[in-house]
Amino acid sequence: MEAGIVGLTQTGKTALFNALTAAGATEANYTKPNVGIANVPDARLTQINQCMETEKIVPATIRVVDIAGLAPGGEGAGNRMLAEIRNVDAIVHVVRCFEGTGEKVDPVGDIETVDLELMAADQKVVVNALDKARKQARTGEKSAKARVEALEHCEQVLEELKPCRAADFTEEQQRELKSLGLITAKPVLYVANVGEDDVATESDHAKQVREHAEANDGQFVAVCASLEAELSELDDADKLEMLESLGLTEPALPKVAQAIYDLLGLQSFYTAGPKEIRAWTVLKGANIREAAGAIHSDIERGFIRAEVYQVDDLIELKNEAAIKSAGKLRMEGKEYLVTDGDVCHMLFNV
Ligand SMILES: Nc1nc2c(ncn2[C@@H]2O[C@H](COP(=O)(O)OP(=O)(O)OP(=O)(O)O)[C@@H](O)[C@H]2O)c(=O)[nH]1
Ligand SMILES: [Mg+2]
Secondary structure (H helix, E strand, O other): OEEEEEOEOOOOHHHHHHHHHOOOOOOOOOOOOOEEEEEEOOHHHHHHHHHOOOOEEEOEEEEEEEOOOEOOOOOOOOHHHHHHHHHOOEEEEEEEEOOOOOOOOOHHHHHHHHHHHHHHHHHHHHHHHHHHHHHHHHOOOOOHHHHHHHHHHHHHHHHOOOOHHHOOOOHHHHHHHHOOOOHHHOOEEEEEEEOHHHOOOOOHHHHHHHHHHHHOOOEEEEEOHHHHHHHOOOOHHHHHHHHHHOOOOOOOHHHHHHHHHHHOOEEEEEEEOOOEEEEEEEEOOOEHHHHHHHHOHHHHHOEEEEEEEEHHHHHHHOOHHHHHHOOOOEEEOOOOEOOOOEEEEEEEOO
16 A cells, blocks of 8 residues: 655655655665655554563554656646556645745645646546446446446546545445546545644645645645654654744654555554564454454464454553453454454464
8 A cells, every 4th residue: 555645846745755754664675766665653652662561663654655746837747647646545635835935825726736637637547448338338248337337427526527536436336446546536635735834823725725625525634844854854852852942742744644544544453562562554444364464474374363452441451461350351253353453462373
């Protein structure tokens, strides 16, 4: 799962990418310089650690891609840019809300420029796919009917200048659309990139972005990307000092990483012990065997059952023995659906 950072040129996409990936692990086998790993800071890891000692803490991570910017009034989105956007699972749309570039700050106008471009790209894909699907439907191909319905639905919303995500699809229709990589069907997080003077309270421009997000099935977060990029380079003491000088108590970056994590449909479960306290990632709705597989395929294969409790129970009861005597330690079989905040001991046999 991967999120792509998109937006007009010079809006702070790379600043955000750098801030997000500064502390993240790098993967040696990445050949593309614009792909990075970002840590997802997680207060629960600290909370677990307050109840048990450990050697190391490992947060969850997300993959982010810094995609080339769209020039305002320029030649439009190139094929390579569109292909990159089609390949990601979610879109992080950076919107300039900071002054100082000489250009007027116009967040909603900027959003519309980008979104129109993305809708036009989807429209082309939909028209072609619809043509093909209708032919297949005539030859009696079984899945083609759902595909035609789904595509007609897309065509209709796009004509109304709405993103495909605004349409309601059945699960079958969603499956049919999946391989087309429709850009405006992907979940979107609008990031209002505000100036350094606007970090303490919501600026008018940020408010416009939030309202646009709310009206268009999008998520929203405000951040000063260049400030976060600077902060991410500092050690804890310097970071705190800089935050204080700005009248802040914490950086905004964890909120952005968490919002992207949610946007990708991901949730965390935890393993906790003296060697390691670690957040693991599964899709929302995953069962415990899939969760076991996130740790190791052997654990999935040999899965017997899991002992599960909630981080909140640990915070309240302080240790696992107390959780057990309070009857809060559950035995869960392989059909169990993982919930956000579960701490799991996987029992397996290989
Ligand atoms: N004041 C202010 N300036 C910012 C902020 N974020 C980025 N900038 C500045 O805006 C300029 C562009 O930032 P980039 O991060 O390179 O923007 P980009 O969207 O990646 O640009 P392209 O890759 O050319 O599309 C740089 O000079 C940054 O220092 C911000 O939050 N506040
Ligand atoms: Mg850039």
